[in-house]
Amino acid sequence: MLERGEVANSWRRERWDSLRLLTPNWQSRLPGHHYQGPDPDGYMTMGEVVEFIERFATVSGAPVRTGTNVTSVRRAGDGYQVTTSSGAISCRSVVIASGACNRPVVPPFAGAVPSSVTQITPFDYRGPDRLPEGGVLVVGASATGVQLAAELRRSGRPVILSVGEHVRLPRLYRGRDVLWWMDASGVWDQRHDEVDDLARARRLPSPQLAGTPGRGTLDLNVLAAMGVELVGRWAAVSDGRALFSGGLRNVFSLADLKMGRLLDTFDEWARAHGRDADVGPPERFAPTRVPEPARWRLDLSSGEIRTIVWATGFRPDYGWLEVPVVDEKGRLRHEGGVVGGPGLYALGLPVLRRRKSTFIHGVEDDAREVVGHLARHLPVRR
Amino acid sequence: MTTIDNGVNVQALLDAREVLKGAPEAAKFTWRASSKWQNGVHSTTSIQNFFGLGQEQSHKSETVFTADHPEVFAAEDNGITPIEYLLVGLASCLTAGVASVAQNRGIQLRSVESTVEGNHDIRGILGADSDVRNGFNDIKVTFTIDADASKEDIEALVAQSQKRSAVFDALTNPTNVTVDVA
Numbered sequence: 001m002l003e004r005g006e007v008a009n010s011w012r013r014e015r016w017d018s019l020r021l022l023t024p025n026w027q028s029r030l031p032g033h034h035y036q037g038p039d040p041d042g043y044m045t046m047g048e049v050v051e052f053i054e055r056f057a058t059v060s061g062a063p064v065r066t067g068t069n070v071t072s073v074r075r076a077g078d079g080y081q082v083t084t085s086s087g088a089i090s091c092r093s094v095v096i097a098s099g100a101c102n103r104p105v106v107p108p109f110a111g112a113v114p115s116s117v118t119q120i121t122p123f124d125y126r127g128p129d130r131l132p133e134g135g136v137l138v139v140g141a142s143a144t145g146v147q148l149a150a151e152l153r154r155s156g157r158p159v160i161l162s163v164g165e166h167v168r169l170p171r172l173y174r175g176r177d178v179l180w181w182m183d184a185s186g187v188w189d190q191r192h193d194e195v196d197d198l199a200r201a202r203r204l205p206s207p208q209l210a211g212t213p214g215r216g217t218l219d220l221n222v223l224a225a226m227g228v229e230l231v232g233r234w235a236a237v238s239d240g241r242a243l244f245s246g247g248l249r250n251v252f253s254l255a256d257l258k259m260g261r262l263l264d265t266f267d268e269w270a271r272a273h274g275r276d277a278d279v280g281p282p283e284r285f286a287p288t289r290v291p292e293p294a295r296w297r298l299d300l301s302s303g304e305i306r307t308i309v310w311a312t313g314f315r316p317d318y319g320w321l322e323v324p325v326v327d328e329k330g331r332l333r334h335e336g337g338v339v340g341g342p343g344l345y346a347l348g349l350p351v352l353r354r355r356k357s358t359f360i361h362g363v364e365d366d367a368r369e370v371v372g373h374l375a376r377h378l379p380v381r382r
Numbered sequence: 383m384t385t386i387d388n389g390v391n392v393q394a395l396l397d398a399r400e401v402l403k404g405a406p407e408a409a410k411f412t413w414r415a416s417s418k419w420q421n422g423v424h425s426t427t428s429i430q431n432f433f434g435l436g437q438e439q440s441h442k443s444e445t446v447f448t449a450d451h452p453e454v455f456a457a458e459d460n461g462i463t464p465i466e467y468l469l470v471g472l473a474s475c476l477t478a479g480v481a482s483v484a485q486n487r488g489i490q491l492r493s494v495e496s497t498v499e500g501n502h503d504i505r506g507i508l509g510a511d512s513d514v515r516n517g518f519n520d521i522k523v524t525f526t527i528d529a530d531a532s533k534e535d536i537e538a539l540v541a542q543s544q545k546r547s548a549v550f551d552a553l554t555n556p557t558n559v560t561v562d563v564a
C-alpha cells in the first residue's frame with residue numbers, strides 16, 4: 001500500500017478545522033473495526049477520524065509505505081510498472097484507491113473575478129478568522145457549502161450562498177438519524193446495476209448535512225433564518241458582476257420533491273417491516289422558502305463581498321495514471337471498480353458498486369467483491 | 383401494464399441521447415431566423431432552415447411571424463410585441479417538456495394548460511428611469527394539468543420539464559449575444 005503522505009492523509013491535510021463527519025459514529029465501521037466510544041449517535045472530529053483510521057491501519061496490519069508518492073503507473077508486459085518517489089515497483093495488478101476528492105473543482109469564470117476579491121477553495125479554508133474582513137460569497141450548497149456558509153455567518157459576516165441543484169435532507173427523521181434510514185431501509189445498499197440512471201447517481205452532490213453535537217438540520221430554510229442570503233446558481237461573470245440563474249425556485253422544487261420521495265420510501269419500508277412502533281410518526285417538512293426577490297446580479301468590485309469560497313465540488317486526480325482508462329471529463333472508466341486494463345481496479349469512487357461506496361463504511365462490501373475479482377484474475381494469468 | 387400515449391416518441395429521444403453521447407459534433411445545432419423591417423415598428427421574421435446532425439436541415443414549410451407594438455404604444459398592432467414571443471417560446475418549451483417527461487415516466491396526460499405572465503416595467507425601454515431594466519422583471523407560469531398521477535408526480539413533471547428546458551435556461555441564465563452590421 002503506497003501513500004504519499006501519512007495514514008489518513010486527506011483527513012489530516014485537506015479538511016477545515018471545525019469539520020466533523022456527517023456520518024454518525026456507529027456508522028464508522030471498517031472490517032473488524034468500529035466505533036466503541038460512549039456516543040454512538042455523535043459525529044467524529046477530524047482528530048478522531050485520523051485516530052480511528054490509524055488504529056485500523058495498526059490492527060489490520062496493513063503494509064502501508066507512507067511518504068511514497070506514485071508518480072506514474074504504466075502497462076508493462078502482463079502487469080504494471082509503478083514509479084514512486086522512492087523507487088520503482090513491478091506488479092501484476094494495481095488497485096487505485098487514491099480518492100475521489102483530490103482537487104477542488106472551480107468553474108472557468110473564476111478567472112474573470114476582479115483581483116480585489118480573495119478566492120479560496122475548501123482545501124485552503126481553515127476557519128472564518130483566516131479570511132479577509134467583510135462579506136463572503138459561498139458558491140455551492142452541498143455538504144461543504146452549507147457547512148461553511150453557516151460557520152461564516154455565525155462568525156458575524158454577511159454571507160451570500162449561491163445555490164444550484166442540491167440534495168436536501170433533514171438531520172433526524174422520525175427521531176432517527178436520516179443516515180440510519182438510508183442504511184436500514186437498504187437505500188444505501190442499492191447496487192450500481194440496479195440504479196436507474198447510473199451516470200446521474202454518480203454525479204449526485206453530497207447531501208446538505210452537518211455532524212453537530214446538537215444534531216440539527218442544516219437546510220436552506222435554516223440558513224435563511226440565520227441571515228444567509230440565497231441566490232441562484234452562479235452562471236457567468238460579466239463586466240465585473242456575478243450573474244446568478246433566475247431558476248432558483250425550480251432547484252428548490254426539485255430538491256423538495258426528491259426529499260419527499262425519499263421519505264415516502266422510508267415510510268413504506270417502516271410499514272412493510274413492522275418498524276413503525278420503533279420510530280416517531282411520519283413527518284413532512286416545509287418547502288424551501290423562495291427569497292423575494294432573489295438577486296441575480298452582484299457587483300464584485302463594490303466591496304460588498306471580499307471573499308469567494310468555491311464549494312463547487314471535488315474531482316479525482318489521475319495525472320500519474322499513464323494507462324488510457326480516463327474519459328474526456330477526467331473520470332476513470334470502470335465497471336463496478338473493474339477498470340478496462342487487465343489487473344487494474346478501483347475503490348472509493350461514487351456509486352462504485354453501491355450508493356454507499358464513497359462513505360467510510362461503504363468500502364467493505366465493494367472491497368470484498370473487487371478483491372474477489374482480482375484474486376480470480378491473478379491465477380488465470382499465471 | 384397499460385400503454386400510455388402522449389404522442390411523444392420517447393424511445394427515439396433516448397436512442398438519440400445514446401448516439402449523441404459519442405458524437406458531440408452531430409449534437410451541434412444552429413437555429414436561424416431572417417427578419418425584415420416593414421414599416422414603423424412592424425417587422426416580419428421567417429424561419430425555415432436550420433443546421434444539425436452535421437448537415438443543413440429544413441422545416442416542412444416556412445413560418446412567418448409578424449411583430450409590432452399595440453395601439454397603446456401608438457403603433458398599428460399588426461402582430462404581438464417581440465417580448466411576447468419570449469412567452470410563446472417559454473410556454474411551448476415547458477409544455478413539450480411536460481409531455482415528454484410524462485411519456486418517459488408512464489403518465490397519461492389528459493390536458494395540459496398553462497398561463498404565462500411576464501411583468502415588464504416599460505420605463506426601462508423608454509429611458510424614463512435608468513434603474514429600471516429593459517426586459518422582464520419576472521415571469522410567472524401556472525400549469526393546470528389533468529393526468530393519471532398524484533399531485534407530487536405532476537409537480538415533479540413540471541420541475542423536470544424546467545430542468546431540461548432550452549428556453550427556461552435561455553431566460554434564466556445569461557447568454558452571449560453578438561450583434562454585427564454586415
Ligand SMILES: Cc1cc2nc3c(=O)[nH]c(=O)nc-3n(C[C@H](O)[C@H](O)[C@H](O)COP(=O)(O)OP(=O)(O)OC[C@H]3O[C@@H](n4cnc5c(N)ncnc54)[C@H](O)[C@@H]3O)c2cc1C
Nearest residue numbers: 003004009010021022023069070098099101348358359360
Ligand atoms: C469534505 C469531505 C467530507 C467528507 N465527509 C465524510 C463523512 O462524514 N463520512 C464519510 O463516510 N465520508 C465522508 N467523506 C468521503 C470520504 O472521502 C470517504 O469516506 C473516504 O475517506 C475515502 O477514502 P479513500 O481512501 O477512498 O480516499 P482518500 O481519503 O482521499 O485517500 C486517498 C489516499 O491516497 C493518497 N494518494 C492520492 N494520490 C496518490 C499518489 N499519486 N501516490 C500516493 N498516494 C496517493 C492520498 O494522499 C490519500 O491519503 C468526505 C469527503 C470530503 C471531501
